[in-house]
Amino acid sequence: MGTMGHRYAFFSQFFRPLFDRNYKKMILLTHAYFLADDAKEQQIMKPYPPLGILYLSGYLKENNIIHEVFDTTFSTKNEFYNNLLQKKPSYLAVYINLMTKLNVLEMIQFVKNSPELSETKIILGGPDVRYNTDNLLNYGADFLVIGEGEETFLEIVKNESDFQSIDGLAYKDKSGKVCVNKERTLRKNLEHLPFPNRKSIDLNLYLNAWKKYHSESSMTISTMRGCPYTCHWCSRGVYGLSYRRNSPQKVVEEIMWIQTNYEVDNFWFVDDVFTISHRWLENFGEELEKNQVKIRFECITRADRLNENVILLLKKIGCFRVWIGAESGSQKIIDLMDRRVKVEQVQEMIQLSQKSGIEAGTFIMLGYPDETEKDIHQTLAHLKKANPSQFTITLTYPIKGTELYEEVETFSTANELDWAKTTDRDVDFKRTYSRKYYGYAIQWIVSEMAFFQQQKWQFKVKSIKARIGMALNK
Numbered sequence: 359m360g361t362m363g364h365r366y367a368f369f370s371q372f373f374r375p376l377f378d379r380n381y382k383k384m385i386l387l388t389h390a391y392f393l394a395d396d397a398k399e400q401q402i403m404k405p406y407p408p409l410g411i412l413y414l415s416g417y418l419k420e421n422n423i424i425h426e427v428f429d430t431t432f433s434t435k436n437e438f439y440n441n442l443l444q445k446k447p448s449y450l451a452v453y454i455n456l457m458t459k460l461n462v463l464e465m466i467q468f469v470k471n472s473p474e475l476s477e478t479k480i481i482l483g484g485p486d487v488r489y490n491t492d493n494l495l496n497y498g499a500d501f502l503v504i505g506e507g508e509e510t511f512l513e514i515v516k517n518e519s520d521f522q523s524i525d526g527l528a529y530k531d532k533s534g535k536v537c538v539n540k541e542r543t544l545r546k547n548l549e550h551l552p553f554p555n556r557k558s559i560d561l562n563l564y565l566n567a568w569k570k571y572h573s574e575s576s577m578t579i580s581t582m583r584g585c586p587y588t589c590h591w592c593s594r595g596v597y598g599l600s601y602r603r604n605s606p607q608k609v610v611e612e613i614m615w616i617q618t619n620y621e622v623d624n625f626w627f628v629d630d631v632f633t634i635s636h637r638w639l640e641n642f643g644e645e646l647e648k649n650q651v652k653i654r655f656e657c658i659t660r661a662d663r664l665n666e667n668v669i670l671l672l673k674k675i676g677c678f679r680v681w682i683g684a685e686s687g688s689q690k691i692i693d694l695m696d697r698r699v700k701v702e703q704v705q706e707m708i709q710l711s712q713k714s715g716i717e718a719g720t721f722i723m724l725g726y727p728d729e730t731e732k733d734i735h736q737t738l739a740h741l742k743k744a745n746p747s748q749f750t751i752t753l754t755y756p757i758k759g760t761e762l763y764e765e766v767e768t769f770s771t772a773n774e775l776d777w778a779k780t781t782d783r784d785v786d787f788k789r790t791y792s793r794k795y796y797g798y799a800i801q802w803i804v805s806e807m808a809f810f811q812q813q814k815w816q817f818k819v820k821s822i823k824a825r826i827g828m829a830l831n832k
Contacts, residue, residue, distance in 0.1 A: 383515050385418070385425035386447040387411050388438065390458040390465060393431050403571040405431055405564050406578045409628065410484070410507075411453050412554035413580075417508040420552045423515060429559040435464075443474055449515055451481040454494075456757065456781045459486055463778055466498040481514060483507045485595035489759035491528050493777050495536055502528040505542050505596060506583070508551070544597065548583065548604045553612050561620060574623040577616055581609045585630040587660070588696050589685075590761035591723070591754065601634065606642035610649055617651070624678070625655040632657035633668055643675040654678055656717075661703040669707070669714050679717040679747070682707055687740025688733035691726050696761070701740055708744040717747035722803070725754040725789050725796040727766060731828075738803050742810055749807070751800050753793070757782045791832050798827030 389408040393399060411427060418425050428441055442450070450469060454462045462482065469475045482494060483503035491502055503510045503526060510526040521529055526542030545551075565575040584600030585592070604612075616622055633639055646653065656679035657672075664682070672680060684704040686692050692701065704720065711718040722737060741749060756763035756770065763770075766787035775784055786793060802824035809817035 383423075383448045384445060385423065385449045385451065385515060386428055386442070386445060387415055387425060387451045388428045388430055389453040390461040391431055392433065392435060392461065394434060395461075403567055404576070405567055406576075406626070407431070407556070407559060407561060407564055408453060409554055409578055409580060412556055412558060413551065414451070414483075414508055414511060415555035415558045416552040417512065419555055419558075421512055423512065427555070427558040429563075432560075432563045435461075438465075439468055442469070442478075443472065446474060447478055449479050449481055451483065451511065454482050454484045454486045456486060456783060459781050460779070463497060470498045481511065483511065485593050487528070488595040490777075491538060492536055495528065495530050497778065500529065504528055504538070505598075506544050507596075509545070510542055544584075544600050544602065546602065548602055549608060553615065556616070556619075565620060565622065569623075575621065576624045576626050577620065577622045578626050578628050579609070579612060579616075580628050581632070582629045582634075586634075587631070587698065588761075590694075590696050590765070591685075591726075591757070593757045593760055595759050603635070603638060606638060606645040609642060610645040610651055613646075613651055613653060614649065623654065625653055627655060627657040629658065631659050631663055633659040633663045633672070636663075636668055639668065639671060643671055646675055652676065656680065658683070660699060661707040662699050664707045664711070666710060666714075669711050669716065673714050673716055677716055679719060680711050681719040681721065682711070682746075684720045684740065684744075685723050686726065686729075686733065687722075687737035688729070691729055691733050694726065694728060701736075705740065705744040708746050712745075712747065718744075719748040719750070720744065720746045722749055722751040723754045724751065724799050724803075725793070727762075727787070728790065730790050734799050734803070738806055741803065741807055745811070751803060753796055753800065755783050756785055756787060791828075795828055795831040798824045798831060802828060 389411050391408070393405055399405065408429065408431070415425065415427050426445070428438060430438055450465075452462050452465060466480055469478050469480060479500040480498065481501045481503060482499045487494060487502040488504050491504075494502060501514055501521075503514075505526045507526075510524060513524045514521075514527065517524065521527060522537070522539065525540055528536065528538045531537050561577075565577070568575040582601065582603040584597035584602060585594070586599055586601045588599070613625070653676040655676055657677060658681040661682050661684075664680075669680075682704055683697070683699075684692075684701070685695060685697060687701055689701050692699065708718040708720060720741075722741070724734060724737070754762075756766050758772075770785055770787040772785045789796065802821055805817045805821035805824055808814070809821060
């Protein structure tokens with residue numbers, strides 16, 4: 359531990375009680391995701407810690423801001439509310455996205471309806487705040503951190519009056535008018551950010567869950583922020599079209615710290631396009647070798663950022679699974695999405711990855727605007743030809759702020775829904791066929807691929823039933 363670390367520990371141990379009585383800005387960070395309420399995730403059981411909140415915690419710690427993190431994942435709402443009433447934080451900071459929105463709104467109501475929490479200010483950050491500013495502030499949030507959050511959040515808790523000067527902040531003034539300050543400039547260099555404060559939560563809860571259900575544990579790492587690609591369905595509400603990355607040296611340093619402090623079998627690089635820079639990847643491999651660090655990991659990338667040499671390098675440095683985005687097997691739909699990739703490229707890279715000893719997964723979505731049955735048949739043909747190790751398939755839904763949302767807004771159900779009781783996943787739009795049709799289409803593709811890969815007739819029976827459902831629900 360460095361000099362600053364010793365000072366922080368000494369201060370916390372001997373002066374924390376006195377400090378807490380006088381320091382009025384008790385800060386509580388949370389993220390509003392409860393595993394117990396997520397039936398699908400309970401079946402999958404691949405939970406990951408709230409990395410964004412842990413980055414914020416690390417930044418606050420580095421700036422000597424006393425705070426706590428309440429990790430809701432393995433907790434309950436009652437436990438969280440009891441903790442709130444006990445701690446009575448001056449600031450409750452919550453990460454919000456479309457999965458947690460309804461829980462966050464419930465938290466806001468709890469705070470606003472509890473006399474004991476009348477002094478608690480609610481700060482929200484995450485991808486949902488940029489495009490729901492008025493709704494969230496009118497619902498009861500006190501501050502919204504728009505965009506990259508560390509510096510904005512620090513300025514809020516250090517400044518109790520001059521909010522007009524804080525970039526990246528939205529709030530209501532004394533007259534009740536919604537104010538949105540100028541955009542905060544994204545930090546060019548991520549090197550100065552501390553590691554996520556993984557010690558602020560019980561990380562072993564996640565590792566043990568993975569170990570119990572999958573025999574191997576997994577840990578997330580982020581090496582970059584942003585994505586320079588323009589896929590129309592993808593939200594860029596926090597980092598925009600930026601691409602900024604930690605050095606290979608710092609990433610390896612973080613890996614070494616994790617391996618020293620935890621027993622981790624695998625790593626999951628959460629970057630949108632892990633192989634976007636081939637030079638960075640080469641340097642990363644060299645750093646691993648120089649420090650004699652062995653890892654086993656999976657990552658996400660694009661077919662146009664892969665080739666044989668990159669795949670062999672991934673294999674060499676420990677990649678056991680790569681996820682290669684496709685979204686559709688129809689070039690027409692891929693072009694409408696502005697994916698800027700060819701179906702044949704995706705097929706070739708999936709096959710080449712598997713030939714090189716790396717599992718290859720892919721992503722598929724159905725129900726995109728103007729998708730026809732012909733396009734769906736092309737998607738199934740694409741999957742059979744590529745034959746990925748795994749694939750996920752979902753129904754397209756428009757996220758507010760994306761190009762897709764703007765394209766379908768004029769004939770979507772967004773304005774008919776109660777904003778406080780629904781999320782973007784509930785928004786529907788005029789598709790070529792009924793929503794029920796696409797539900798059967800998903801079943802058909804899943805069953806056909808299962809039969810194709812396993813040759814078990816029960817899957818062919820399911821496929822036939824799904825085809826009948828499609829025919830009856832066009």
